[in-house]
Amino acid sequence: MANRLKNEKSPYLLQHGDNPVNWYPWGDEAFKKAEEENKPIFLSIGYSTCHWCHVMAHESFEDEKVAELLNKNFVSIKVDREERPDIDAVYMSVCQALTGSGGWPLTIIMTPEQKPFFCGTYFPKDSRYGQPGLTDILRQVAVLWQTRRKELEDNAEKIMDVMLQGRQDENGVSGTPDKTILAEAYDMFQKQFDREWGGFGTAPKFPTPHHLLFLMRYAELEKVPEALEMTEITLEAMARGGIHDHIGGGFSRYSTDKQWLVPHFEKMLYDNALLLWTYAEAYRRTRKEIYGEVARNTADYMLRELWDGGFYCGQDADSEGVEGKYYVFTPEEVKSVLGGEDGEKFCRYYHITDRGNFEGKSIPNTIGNPAADITDFRRYGIWRKQLYDYRLGRTRLHKDDKILLSWNAWAIIALVRAGNILREPSYLETAVRTKEFIEEKMTDEKRRLYIRFRDGEAANAGQLDDYAVYALALLELYQATFEMDYLSLAVLRAKQMQELFEDREKGGYYMTAFDGEALISRPKETYDGAIPSGNSVAAMVLQKLALLTAEKVWQEAAERQIRFCTGEIRRYPVGYSFALMALSIAFYSHRELVCVVKKDIPEELKQYVNLCASDEISVIVKTERNEEELLKCAPFTAAYPMPEAGPTYYLCENGMCKMPVTSEEVVKTWIIGNNSNIL
Template sequence: MSNRLKNEKSPYLLQHGDNPVDWYPWGDEAFKKAADENKPVFLSIGYSTCHWCHVMAHESFEDEKVAELLNKNFISIKVDREERPDIDAVYMSVCQALTGAGGWPLTIIMTPEQKPFFAGTYFPKGSRYGQPGLTDILIQVAALWQTRRKELEDNAEMIIDAIVRNGREESGISGTPDKSILAKAYTMFQEQFDRKWGGFGTAPKFPTPHHLLFLMRYAEVEKAPEALKMVEITLEAMARGGIHDHIGGGFSRYSTDKQWLVPHFEKMLYDNALLLWTYAEAYRITRKELYGAVARDIADYMLRELADGGFYCGQDADSDGVEGKYYVFTPEEVKAVLGDEDGEEFCYYYHITDRGNFEGKSIPNTIGNPAEDISDLERHKIWKKQLYDYRLERTRLHKDDKILLSWNAWAIIALVRAGDILGEPSCLEAAVRTKNFIEEKMIDGNQRLYLRFRDGEAANAGQLDDYAVYALALLELYQATFEIEYLSLAVLRAKQMRELFEDREKGGYYMTAFDGETLISRPKETYDGAIPSGNSVAVMVLQKLALLTAERTWQEAAERQMRFCAGEIQRYPVGYSFALMALTMAFYPHRELVCAVKERIPEELKQYVSQYGADDISVLVKTEKNEEELLKYAPFTAEYPVPETEPAYYLCENGTCKMPVTSEVVKTWILGNNPDIL
């Protein structure tokens, strides 16, 4: 038995291709059939590595009786939220408005005109513990559709009106950005901080790396050691906990408890990319070996498990239908692999016990170990490799092998930053390979971006996140290599971002392009949730381009976006940590450095950028070869002649430019660990 999902590329949709439910993919065919047959639409949204999506599938969508109810009374549609984040955003806002909560699987029932009148998340097959069952819901809705359809349609209209009205009201808010927003956010982070275990709030705890990136930036610009302390407590606690895969590397999506011990075991590319950036940045600031070791561990995981031209989405929490089975051990298993003596030492160090810490087995962790024992000893590497190989043979994880453009752009950013900071050329090489993959596989004949690539097919029009994050990734590649190609491509994608998504009337950027598919509402996401929003990334891209090029067009676009973001941020600053990072570039002193050199880019310049970071300085390199191209993007560099002999460095700060200096001065600047020498 199979349905229409068997012809799809999405791993999530393919997981449901053999269901007895007569699923349709999202599209005109399904809605036309619903209209022709006068049936409501049952919409289910999830993703392939989602544990509760699997549970609902096994309980309900593989069940003949549930399928009979759906097939008789509804037209059923499955959507992969990662392939269609716009559809997910629209209907998640409905669920949150109606129920006060959201999550996946997302369950929506709506009219053939796509107007929802019922929303929820996971439902068991039958009612239990006061929670309604899916079969009861389907029976009741089918009856209401026959007897009180007008009432359901009126409710749907009211829901749509409220969602659209709320969107208009939120889009109309703007503000005047100033440093007080940053201070307010910092105070709120202090209030929510768990001083024992790190992180913010109580269980479940999410890593939310952009919170930590903002706090590190705030610590530097405001000389606030407490901000850095919050970051360090969190990073160390996460590194020790079970959320960190001590055997195979990388991090799970979140912890179910406050001490980061028991994770929800799925691993996502975006989490690991953002955590790679965060641990590398912490190493840059503190030079503590723990952070460098964890950053290398994450990069190794990403390159080993997820890389194939581009990077795959992630890995499942379940194996053999059991959550976490892949990750847990018993002392007997460990000793069988490592031998009694080494196995006993490993179990002691990583807390593998007979009692266990997760359903009778143990998640490896180093919680409570002395700080000096955190170092990655050579024999521990050998033991981990042996257990990793054993784990691969014992059971396998499902891997979502879609390649999403925006998530791959986050991987590029993280790999560039980590490669620079850690001195790991392999990271930069991987970032360049990923950029090349995107350029070769995920761009159409009109130079527009695709959102997804899988099994030889690129599909779905790129959305705001794809253009914004990719533009930022290209700027990071430029800052690391000073290859003019990356700056040229970054400008192209940023221009397209403005043309396709910017709301010139009310500010901000829509999630979908003006010429894209029409849904019941047009989302404009600003909240920095699990991933920074496209609007937050947009303000960083625009601000970086304004500082790099000194062009009024970019400066004005950056100011518009900062005003828009400021209006959003004022309500709940800690929900916009990535946007706050971008605002620091405008609020605090920033330097612009032009290196004019005949041919070869000086090593001391690359060394400076890698050693001191790229957040408070914008660097352009002008050579004889790239001069003509560079003038297109930064006309002001016409005033800086390329010297015949050694490089000349021109530094500007706070609107004042200094006399050019030579390489010897820059070397002294770096070796003296004093970035103020110039």
């Protein structure tokens, strides 16, 4: 019998649409029912490609006895954390505060007023090995609600007091920024670094690409080759391991072991976008072909399997209810596809054995092979393609086909960067088309953004990440194309970000808009976890706008945000690597180039400029066509006269401007002098 989730668009909610549990989506109907019937609320938060969400669903939510307990004693609500990150943030902070950990599925039991008094993550159906079972928890809470409800409500109030006080303490801190904070972060990364296998800490290991982007930036700024070495060890180890899909490209969510061999097999758009950026950047800095090849294969995976006007969220770890089934092979399978001799070579190179390395089968990997050889990598490409085609026919992966705005914005940033560095114009073309999709499908009549698009419907008011990451993506598009529309739109999105989310009293930006749905608290996320936080990205956006436009309003906004971020970073510097990248723009010399030309900047020079990272140089191009619109964003450009013929270049560095020049070679020399890896 279908429940109320059958009418939803979220793939995660739809997965539970046939459960015997009488699920409600988050909304007034559920809360009104709980209040009228004097029942507590059972809140379950997850996402469609989450392995343990599937496990708990099969064990408990598809079970008639569990459903009977829930339907009789609770009002049950399902939430897709990817569609409502604000709800997830509020209740995950409760879980982490009370239990010391968090994760998905997230299990919350709360009053009809949305105040939690019990929390946890995955629970088995029945108690085992000292872990309480869901059925026991539900029975006990049902009894307590009837007999000692006041105690539960008092506990909920105490939890709320603690959480609200914690947010007040956190959000009122600011600091004076200086370079030492970057050194403190680097020292902490050194201490946590796994020198044998790369990455930080012990298993499970997460890629966390923004850590590596920060280390590459720090290596260049402070001339610390060890920081680049840490990055390279990690990138090569991940590229060799099973976390990297050697057959189809892209990366899984994380590794369950320290050597990156056995992944948690789900693939997420944001991981792959950020890793694409990271491998492309590593190629830019080192010119090692292996990084360029991994970047291309990652981009190709994203375009081939996730893109359809916009990018889908990701793919599941499970196939036909079995984790990793899609990805593993036996030698017999490989030989049946490639033939005996070729199959034997492939198995030897990719460590596919009779014994296997994952539940009797093998995850392809090149761990322990001789030093990375791009010739070997390319030589096996035809065989990888044959196995990829075989794999597609053998079993299929569930695909979460909703389109999330902020994740798509990360994809735009990565494709622009990788397209410039790898000289792949198709990446930029896809980035532009994705931006057009957002403007057409995920923007309302007031030009405000939506979080999600699926099945012809955009839904849920955009949050800080949507505005901040999209504004950064638009700035990347501007720096790649010098099309004025991108800069104008970036300014609009940044203004909206300020108006809707900024906390002018205590600093920083809230996750939700001032006129958004009121939850039990208004979260202000600062930590750079799996994805950089909206506050870190906001700092980057404001810094870049201040440098591009020279406008006081952006300079002051950037200063406020830098001070706020500094106060947060002092607590635990390695947890704020993307914010540190934003701070580095403020701390170190930056170059500005203004090109004034009647028509367009010369194409060859544009290519040189685009091979620089946009956090190292800001470029404004003034033409007769864009002059009027440019003045609205960057009034200072009024002082730059239009030349009679050819372009004129104004070069500035460290707050000092040189005499204007007309020679492209002078500009190229200036660029190359600061970027020795430009070819």
